[in-house]
Amino acid sequence: MNLDPRPSVIDERLKNVRRIIAVTGWKGGIGKSVTACALALLLAKKGYKTGLFDLDFAGASDHLILGAKGLFPKEEKGLEPPLLEGIKFMSVVFFSENKAVPLRGANVSDAIIELLAITQWGDLDFLVLDMPPGINDAALDVMRFARKAEVLAVTTPSLIARDVLARSLELYRGLKVPVLGVVENMSEGGKAKGAAAVIRRDSGLEKALGRPAALLKTAFSADLGRALKPLGLS
Amino acid sequence: MHEWALAESVIKAAVEHAGNEKFKKLNETGVVFGELQAIDKEIFTFALEELRKQFPGAAACKFKITKQPAAFRCKACSHEFPLKGLKKTKDEAEFIHFVPEMAHTFLKCPKCGSPDFEIAAGRGVSISYIKGDK
Numbered sequence: 001m002n003l004d005p006r007p008s009v010i011d012e013r014l015k016n017v018r019r020i021i022a023v024t025g026w027k028g029g030i031g032k033s034v035t036a037c038a039l040a041l042l043l044a045k046k047g048y049k050t051g052l053f054d055l056d057f058a059g060a061s062d063h064l065i066l067g068a069k070g071l072f073p074k075e076e077k078g079l080e081p082p083l084l085e086g087i088k089f090m091s092v093v094f095f096s097e098n099k100a101v102p103l104r105g106a107n108v109s110d111a112i113i114e115l116l117a118i119t120q121w122g123d124l125d126f127l128v129l130d131m132p133p134g135i136n137d138a139a140l141d142v143m144r145f146a147r148k149a150e151v152l153a154v155t156t157p158s159l160i161a162r163d164v165l166a167r168s169l170e171l172y173r174g175l176k177v178p179v180l181g182v183v184e185n186m187s188e189g190g191k192a193k194g195a196a197a198v199i200r201r202d203s204g205l206e207k208a209l210g211r212p213a214a215l216l217k218t219a220f221s222a223d224l225g226r227a228l229k230p231l232g233l234s
Numbered sequence: 235m236h237e238w239a240l241a242e243s244v245i246k247a248a249v250e251h252a253g254n255e256k257f258k259k260l261n262e263t264g265v266v267f268g269e270l271q272a273i274d275k276e277i278f279t280f281a282l283e284e285l286r287k288q289f290p291g292a293a294a295c296k297f298k299i300t301k302q303p304a305a306f307r308c309k310a311c312s313h314e315f316p317l318k319g320l321k322k323t324k325d326e327a328e329f330i331h332f333v334p335e336m337a338h339t340f341l342k343c344p345k346c347g348s349p350d351f352e353i354a355a356g357r358g359v360s361i362s363y364i365k366g367d368k
Contacts, residue, residue, distance in 0.1 A: 001264075003361035005247035009239065012246070078239030079332065095329040095336050102338050102349045104309075111335040114358070118239040118332070 006117035010145045013078075013116060017051070017124040020146050021180065021233070025154035026164045028059070028133040031185040032154050034205065036130035037065040038221045039152070041212055042228065044086040048125035051081065053115075054091040055142070056132035057101045057108055063093050067210040078120040085212045090119055109137040116145055126233075135171065143177060150178045152231065155195070156186045181231045183224070197227030236332060237274055240359045241281035248364050249291040257366030262296045264362035269304040269317055271334045271358040272327065304356030306341075310348035317356070319344065334358050 014020070023036040033056065040052040054062040062068075066084055072094055073079035081088040092101055092111065103111065121127060129149065132138050142149050151172055155165040165182065172179050181196030192198050199220055208214035215221060228234035244265055252260040267273045282297055304317040322330070326340040334357050338349045 001361065001363050003247060003251070003364075005243040005359065005361050006240070007243075008247040008250055009243035012242070013239075075236045077235055077242075079236055092333070095333045096339050097325070097329070099339050100349075101336070103335055104350070107335045107338060107353075110357070111333050114333050114335070117243055118236055120239070 004113070006113050007145065010113070010116045013119060013121060014127070014146060014148075017121055017127045019125065020127045020129060020149040021152050022129040022131050022139075022142055022146075022149045023152050023154060024131040024139065024168065025161070026134050026168045027156075027161045030133075030154055030156045030161055031199075032056075032133070033059075033061045033130050034065055034209075034220065035152075035154050035183060035185065035199075035224065036128050037062050038215060038218075038224050039233075040087045040126075040128045041066075041085060041216055042221060042225050043126050043128070043233070045216065046234065049088075049123060050086070051088040051090070051121050051124045051127040052084075052130065053119075053127060054089075054093075054130045055112065055138045056130055057092045057103060057111065057138070058132065060091050060093050060096075060101075062089070062130055063091050065209050065215070066212055073119075076120065078118040079115075080120050080122075088121060088124065090115065105137040109141055112138060112141045113145070116141075135168065143175060150180050152180045153182045154185055155182055157184060157188065157192065180233070181227075183227060183231075196230045197224070199223040199227070235277060235281070237278040238281040238285075240273065241278050242285055244297070244359065244361060245282060245285050245289050245292050245295075247361060248295060249289050251361075251364045252291055252366050255364075255366065255368070257368060259367040260291055260295045260364070261367065262298060262363075262365040263292075264364075265297050265299045266360045266362050267299060267301050268334070268356035268358045268360070269301060270330060270337060270353060270356055272331050273359060275299060300362070302356040305354045306343070307352045307354045308343035308346060308348055309350045309352060311343060311346040313343055313345040314354075315344055
């Protein structure tokens with residue numbers, strides 16, 4: 001017998017998390033991480049107990065978007081995520097010293113299972129998962145272990161992103177993973193077909209990165225904030 | 235006390251396995267500590283004793299802990315190597331303790347310098363056997 005004991009305890013770690021929102025999108029560079037971070041900030045500002053878990057090990061960037069510095073989880077019957085702007089935040093960067101994390105798929109899976117097994121999220125209204133691009137080990141593990149996860153899909157007006165999005169939605173439907181809706185990022189404005197929310201291209205966004213208060217004041221966050229209700233997040 | 239979370243997973247997995255196998259009594263569980271994760275045996279054993287109170291199914295279960303040496307196989311040059319002799323700082327060792335996959339960030343194949351190696355043995359905590367009365 002070679003039994004991995006860690007999966008047995010993951011449900012226990014997530015039992016007091018009311019909703020898990022997986023921010024996904026199968027193309028890179030479409031704004032998943034900024035959407036996940038802004039979503040966590042908006043939910044925390046509304047008074048919800050919120051967590052944010054950056055699952056994009058190769059391209060972890062939530063710490064940059066939120067300006068996290070000098071943080072480390074507290075060791076207490078596992079790891080308690082540090083608080084950042086009222087958000088319980090967990091990322092692989094705490095353990096990588098901001099160096100590259102060159103992991104093969106099976107290693108990614110092992111690291112995700114480890115972090116899910118040892119992270120003590122406690123009582124949360126929302127846990128936002130910032131997913132890596134594509135359908136890979138991280139996405140499959142979330143569907144395997146965080147069974148109550150709901151997908152918030154990010155896309156752009158590009159034909160390429162939209163076509164890949166359509167494939168992803170078909171898969172989620174087949175797997176009976178609930179999809180909250182589609183957010184069209186980098187939009188030129190107006191209504192987007194099939195999207196529950198539209199986020200306009202915001203030239204001021206880059207300058208707000210690393211400063212959560214400034215990020216909340218961007219047109220990006222205003223558009224996302226308006227989308228919370230139609231997406232069933234408020 | 236990060237060991238506590240892993241000890242909980244061991245005791246929970248053993249009790250669940252005993253349930254699946256319809257054991258009347260759970261007697262003994264073999265726990266393997268992989269060398270790479272460097273789990274503190276004393277803290278882990280203390281956690282198991284505390285957790286036993288929450289898991290009546292494991293009240294009489296002995297936990298036999300053994301250690302497994304880490305073994306690596308380089309995917310780039312096929313070189314096989316042990317943990318001993320690989321350089322890491324105290325902080326790096328601590329990060330690997332929390333998430334053993336950080337070995338790929340901080341350790342390299344001693345022959346070719348690649349971080350693309352397989353952890354063939356001795357990664358973390360696993361269960362090698364579970365014995366009980368049916």
